[in-house]
Each structure stands twice: as C-alpha cells, then as structure tokens.
Amino acid sequence: KRLYISIFKIIKSMASRLHTVVTRGRVAFATAASTAAAGVATVTFMSDDIVHPTEHPWDHLGLVKSYDCGSLRRGFQVYRQVCATCHSLKGIHYRELVGVTHNTEELLEMAEEVDFVDGPNDGGEMFERPGKLADPLPSPYVNDETGRMANGGALPPDLTLMVKARHSGADYLFQLLTGYSEPPAGKKVMSGLYYNPYFPGGAIAMPPPLQDDGVEYEDGTVSTISQQAKDVTQFLNWCSEPEADTRKREAMQYLSVLAFATLLTGYYKRFKWSTMKTRQISYLKIN
Numbered sequence: 001k002r003l004y005i006s007i008f009k010i011i012k013s014m015a016s017r018l019h020t021v022v023t024r025g026r027v028a029f030a031t032a033a034s035t036a037a038a039g040v041a042t043v044t045f046m047s048d049d050i051v052h053p054t055e056h057p058w059d060h061l062g063l064v065k066s067y068d069c070g071s072l073r074r075g076f077q078v079y080r081q082v083c084a085t086c087h088s089l090k091g092i093h094y095r096e097l098v099g100v101t102h103n104t105e106e107l108l109e110m111a112e113e114v115d116f117v118d119g120p121n122d123g124g125e126m127f128e129r130p131g132k133l134a135d136p137l138p139s140p141y142v143n144d145e146t147g148r149m150a151n152g153g154a155l156p157p158d159l160t161l162m163v164k165a166r167h168s169g170a171d172y173l174f175q176l177l178t179g180y181s182e183p184p185a186g187k188k189v190m191s192g193l194y195y196n197p198y199f200p201g202g203a204i205a206m207p208p209p210l211q212d213d214g215v216e217y218e219d220g221t222v223s224t225i226s227q228q229a230k231d232v233t234q235f236l237n238w239c240s241e242p243e244a245d246t247r248k249r250e251a252m253q254y255l256s257v258l259a260f261a262t263l264l265t266g267y268y269k270r271f272k273w274s275t276m277k278t279r280q281i282s283y284l285k286i287n
Contacts, residue, residue, distance in 0.1 A: 052195040053168045053175040060234065064252070066245045067238050073101040075235025078228050082209050083159065086151070088139040091160035092239050094132040100238070107133060114236055152192070154205050163233075163240040170237050172198065177229035180208040210230045 001007050010164040061069045076097065079089070094111045098104050111131035116138075119126035131138075140156075141147035147155045163169045183195035185201070192228045199278045239242070 001187040016073055018094055038092075047078050050202065051175075051179070051202055053171040053198060055168075056171055056174060058170055058234070058237070060244070064175065064248065066248070067100075067234065069100060071217065071231050071234045074219070074221060074228075075231035075233070075238075076101045077213055077217065078210075078232040079159075079235060082228075083232065084137075084140060086140055086147075087157075087159045088141075089137045089160050089239060091136070092242075093134060093136050094131070094181060096242055098133070100242075101235075104133070111135055152205070156206075159236055161237065161240050163237045170233050172227050173233045177210055177214060177233070178226055196231075 079087075089099055094107045101107075102110070111133060112129040114135075116131050116135050117126055118129050121127055122200050141150065144155055148168040156167075163173060166172045176196060179198040180194060180198050181197070183189050187195065187202065189195050189203050193205055194207055195202055196204045210228045213222055215223045215228055221227060
C-alpha cells in the first residue's frame with residue numbers, strides 16, 4: 001500500500017511539473033509571437049500598394065490537359081498586331097509554330113514578309129533576304145540602345161520567358177493587361193506613367209495595350225479586352241514551355257511502362273522465390 005502511495009505522489013509531482021512547463025511555454029510562445037508581430041508591423045514595404053493577382057483556372061495547366069490551339073492562334077495574332085510593336089520573342093522561331101498556331105504555308109508566307117540581314121556573301125558583304133522558317137520572330141528594334149531611345153530610356157523586355165520570370169506567371173500577366181484604371185484619391189502618378197495596381201509601385205510606363213475590338217479575330221471571336229488578354233497570356237505561356245504537351249504525353253507513356261515493369265518484376269520475384277518460400281525443412285534426430 002505504501003508503495004502505491006509513493007508511486008501516486010511521484011506521478012502527481014511529474015504532472016504538476018509538466019503543467020508548469022506547458023504553461024510557461026505558452027506564455028513564452030505568446031510573448032515571442034507578439035514581439036514578432038510587432039516587429040513585422042514596423043516594417044514598411046515600398047510595394048505595399050500592390051494587388052496580388054487572382055488565381056485563374058487555366059485549362060492547359062492540368063496534368064492531362066493541353067494547350068488550346070485556337071486560343072494560341074488568337075494569342076499570336078494579338079502579339080503580332082499589338083505586342084510586337086515594342087516587345088520581342090527572340091526565343092521563338094517560325095518553324096516552332098508549325099502545327100501549333102498555323103500550318104507551314106501560312107508561316108512561310110509570314111516569314112517572307114520580313115527581310116533578314118544575312119551573310120557575308122562571296123564578296124564579304126552582308127545582304128538582306130526574305131525570311132524563312134528557321135528564322136526567329138523579328139525584333140521591333142535593331143539593338144537594345146535603339147529600344148531604350150524609343151521608350152524614354154526603358155527597354156521593353158523580351159517576352160519569351162516572361163511567364164516564368166514573374167511571380168504568379170500567367171495570372172500576373174492577365175491581371176496586368178486588364179488591370180489599368182484611374183488612380184485612387186491621394187495616389188499621385190508621374191507624367192508619362194499609368195496606374196496599374198498589379199504592377200510593383202502602381203505606376204507603369206507601358207500604356208494600356210488592349211482595347212475592345214482592337215483586334216479582329218479571324219475565327220469571329222469577340223475581341224474584348226479580357227479575351228485578348230487571355231489569348232495572348234496563353235500564347236506567352238506556350239512560348240515559355242513549348243514542350244509542355246509533349247512532356248505530359250511522354251510522361252504518361254513512361255508511367256505506363258513503369259507500372260507494367262513493376263507488375264512484371266513482382267510476378268517474376270514470386271515465381272523465382274516460390275520454391276524457396278514454400279519449401280519445408282525437416283530435422284531428423286540421429287541417435
């Protein structure tokens with residue numbers, strides 16, 4: 001009986017100590033949390049007035065989904081008629097668009113409309129020739145210095161990897177293109193800049209590029225600002241990952257082969273070790 005009483009006292013003492021530790025830990029945690037919150041609250045970011053883009057359900061981001069070629073064709077049209085006046089796509093060649101936005105004949109006709117500098121020829125001189133499918137999409141400026149001079153010192157970025165280079169990717173580009181508005185009361189925007197809450201700082205040098213009915217789609221789709229933004233964003237997403245559909249298709253093939261190989265390996269293992277696992281060992285006592 002005395003032993004039971006001693007054990008009970010020990011357990012009671014341990015429980016009391018544990019309660020004290022937990023209570024002190026909660027107080028310490030609350031104090032640390034309040035201190036951290038106070039420290040964070042005192043930090044001021046220059047981009048506090050930025051609006052984070054809304055997440056949109058892009059169909060091509062699904063595991064077994066692919067790009068909408070109709071949207072890619074319309075997005076390429078928006079790029080050619082609107083974005084290409086300032087921005088380049090140096091990483092995309094005409095041949096890569098075959099079977100994606102247009103057929104070979106259409107793209108060859110587009111390429112031949114542009115003169116590319118080539119050479120040197122046999123006389124050691126550079127010359128101009130009509131474009132071909134192996135050429136990249138033309139840049140609006142001869143060099144970066146010309147681009148800066150034409151845009152007040154700011155060089156319009158190349159759009160080949162723009163979706164990968166920006167946080168939230170396609171969502172950010174879509175909201176940026178559709179997010180132009182009048183600045184709120186008290187927000188001063190310098191002359192030559194435009195208010196866009198999705199751009200860091202809220203002021204962007206690029207004027208609103210899209211307008212309702214600004215592009216006449218070949219397939220008759222109504223070209224609202226949001227429709228144009230969706231199409232060109234999906235096209236730029238394809239430019240950053242032109243191999244996405246192929247990668248998904250090959251991944252499904254690899255996973256199917258791997259699953260079959262796993263089943264075959266398991267069957268072979270059972271077949272190979274069946275004689276060992278089902279054997280019976282008997283021991284005879286020798287007198």
